[in-house]
Amino acid sequence: MISVIKVLVLDDEDAIRSFIRVNLKRHNFFVIEAATGEEALEKAEQNKDIKIALLDIMLPGIDGLEVCKCLRKEYPTIGIIMLTAKGQEDDKITGLSGGADDYVVKPFSPNELIARINALLRRMNVLSPQENTQRKALFSGPFMVNLDNRKVLKNEQELELTPKEYGIIKFFIENDNKAMSRNEILDEVWGKNYVGDVKVVDVNIRRLRQKIETDPANPQFIERVWGFGYCWRGGD
Amino acid sequence: MISVIKVLVLDDEDAIRSFIRVNLKRHNFFVIEAATGEEALEKAEQNKDIKIALLDIMLPGIDGLEVCKCLRKEYPTIGIIMLTAKGQEDDKITGLSGGADDYVVKPFSPNELIARINALLRRMNVLSPQENTQRKALFSGPFMVNLDNRKVLKNEQELELTPKEYGIIKFFIENDNKAMSRNEILDEVWGKNYVGDVKVVDVNIRRLRQKIETDPANPQFIERVWGFGYCWRGGD
């Protein structure tokens, strides 16, 4: 049974809140937003079942650290992740000693944020075993790569991938929208010591396309980059 | 999630502020202007989320260096680029030791300024990965060359370029407004070992023009330089 997980997001920048909201919603989190420390505490009061709080440290007025301490005191079971800008490294320690469970350094990718939240949820033991496994994963478009059991889903549908195919799609999704040369793929998936023709990449790409593309003759996820290699287009 | 990046521009000359404003806006920066040091500090006070400050050094009253030091002290995470006039080279050291992150020597081209800002933003790590990718790009007039996924846009519209065409336009834009001989182009795009007629350059230029010029019969971006080669005119 998949219970909805409520996440409180505190950041004064609209753009960042919006960025976080969109990405959390995509992963079925219920998002509660706050632009100020006061608002955050208010929202927490109203929603006792918040599981995770994402708190920006740098804020006008009551800052993220204050909010962190208050939340920790009032709701000891809540998971707290601090959002810190690079260069505020010192704040990490401050944040963690202030009762936070983890921190994410801006800029973070949606996938990193999701990964941190999922990791924290796992540590907090609020997940059922199924959910627990489900949350060790990469996401891209309709794909989910479960790093735990090495299974890949497309639209909740399991794909039957071979080890090489799994390696390729994982590498691609880790490098969304970046053109990768055959040799980069070879080094990553086959290892730097591999001796043999680079052409193996082509053949394996072909097999992978056969399995993941809606119309393998007109690939939309694995794009070819003439004279260079291939490029993953998750489309997020 | 393209969050707007606020840039503070301090220069006493209207013309220069205007020049910078126009070009920054073109690249989706939010521009905050100040004509005096006092005004700059005021504006900074009002806009805590300024990411980048462009400060002219030579100013009546509080000069750019003073402003730099104040900003650095009050807002340590802000990125500071000094604008120095040619001949004030000494100021470079002064500027950087005063806490600046970079400097640009006047007169500068819009593209140089944008490139410096983007490079600094990347160093500052304030960009989300997507933005970061977006900013690993070259700009020239309506063109954007994404170095990450090797795509070229003209007015946000993707162009379908072949590898050679991509190589040529990239080389051109890296050398905006500089006449390039056929052999320089050949060496860069085809490689120094290439054996064959230099004429391939002409033919490929022709095809590239076909794809990028509004009126290929009257090229405005790729200009011919009689008896020498070609020259890119981004028009910034």
Add this chain to the structure above:
DNA sequence: TTATTTTTGTAATATTCCTTTAACAAGAAA
């Protein structure tokens, strides 16, 4: 172990797309 299945690499062929060549036209300079 042996047998069976699955996965992977190789190689040959086909296909598509890109590059080069070459011949001619047009334009500029002498």
Add this chain to the structure above:
DNA sequence: TTTCTTGTTAAAGGAATATTACAAAAATAA
């Protein structure tokens, strides 16, 4: 005009990629 440079076009040629079949190797099961 004559000569040289550049632009245009078409077609040949070549290179990169896709596809396929088969064999080898590895993993799995009996």
